[in-house]
Amino acid sequence: MSIFVDGTNRVVVQGITGRDGSFHSRQMMAYGTRVVAGVTPGKGGRDFEGPDGTTIPVYDTVAEAVAETGADASVVYVPPAFAASAIMEAADAGVGFIVCVTEGIPVLDMTRAHALARDRGSRVLGPNCPGIICPGKTTLGIIPGRMVAPGPVALISRSGTLTYEAVYHLSRGGLGQTTCVGIGGDPLIGTSFVDCLAAFAEDPDTEAVVMIGEIGGTAEQEAATWVSANLDVPVVGFIAGRTAPPGKRMGHAGAIISGSAGTAAEKTRAFEDNGIRVARRPVEIAGLVAEALR
Template sequence: MSIYVDKQTRLLVQGITGREGAFHTAQMVAYGTQVVAGVTPGKGGQREAGVPVFDTVAQAVTATGADASIIYVPARFTADAILEAVDAGIRTIVTITEGVPVHDMLRVTDYLLLHGVRMIGPNCPGIITPGEAKVGIIPGNICMPGRVGVVSRSGTLTYEVLHALTERGIGQSTAVGIGGDPVQGTKFVDVLQAFQDDPGTDLIVMIGEIGGTDEETAAQFVKDSVTKPVVGFIAGQTAPPGKRMGHAGAIISGGMGTAEGKVQAFQAAGIAVARHPDEIAEIVARMV
């Protein structure tokens, strides 16, 4: 079992002929993901990594029955690409693109919620269900199938944790990178709920960082509604206030969003908090 994507997922790639889109489509196909279609306006009829390319998402969905989409288009076209996917009936969207304007995301997330469509991202590494489907850019070779669910706002820090778990022989049910932007389609609580409901997940690793209050909200949710053990980590303990640390959402403002406050919230919710990334897999190894 897993969450969000699996062997049955019929994936469409928006921006399939771009540099990133083409490269990662080949990687996803090689991993065994069912990539059924691609979309690049004006390039319909071509093939990319063996995948048929269409001019519009609606055409691609009609022709192939795609039910999930991954978006690699440039930031200025991303909001439109998401709306096009929703309009065509896609139910699960993963948006990899970084640098989407916040006002675009406010409008888009509102529209997604109205239509009940799940979107992961933007500015995220995507989702991987090891051994079944890779929807995004998480390297497949650092993962293995198993029963630990991973959710994170980070990219490479997540890879670190996945790699460390795999090296210890601890497999993962699904890993979800929810992205580092201030306005996200999917929040920690959404993924925690999905892992709680997934019979294939026994333990959850949650990797947060400075900025916003989603970790605090997630901690309260863990306390109230999650019965599975949770291991946590917060990045950015040395980050100064008022400075954006790479991710658009990683900023301490008005005294809110500090690592200290988030660690305290985690601990108060009974989450086992690692002091540094190497410790995450150590703690998980002791618990499984």
């Protein structure tokens, strides 16, 4: 099974006419995702050309797209200046699941967007995330489909390329995935490790979970405590940034050590104290999962 989305979602792409939006819309459609509409303000009424001669309608607003096509999930590829309002527009239109790929959104914009999405009951994944992929079923975002394979392992990660690295080794080792979720590298994200863990706990097909964390914040510690109290399947962890100096932002807006809580050492300890096996190198992740499943 998969979490948050399944093959039945009707997806609207916000920013579909942009460079990234158009490229990844075609990728998603080629993978089998039901992209039913696109939105770009000022370009409503056009058709977007998908792969193999398919076309989908482009609307000026998300509300129109929802009314005309019944879209229930959205993927946002809108530039940073307008991305928070794109999220709020989707939430206001009643879209229940919103994936925001955009990196570089002002944090204060996101405080308002997250507050509104919570009020409307919409789940936001990201921002600054690669999205979510359910192998063989559907993909929302930018995770390349040919890297994944169906199977029993769930993967949750704050990083995009590190997700690919881990998935690559898992798939090569014959360990397919139920769902891979990139929760995003920003300090304020809509879906946390714990939200994902709680969803995977309800999924009978998930037999092991991989959590890929990094320096900054305390989300990994909260996840570790939750795992020990609530989760029956084994969990393997990895923390990036052991060599990161304090006070410096390591690429991701959220990856900055302030105080002792955000360090890799602190997070690794929290994982280990709660029964999570921690891989020292990305290549070890697949081996630890295989051992845990034996």
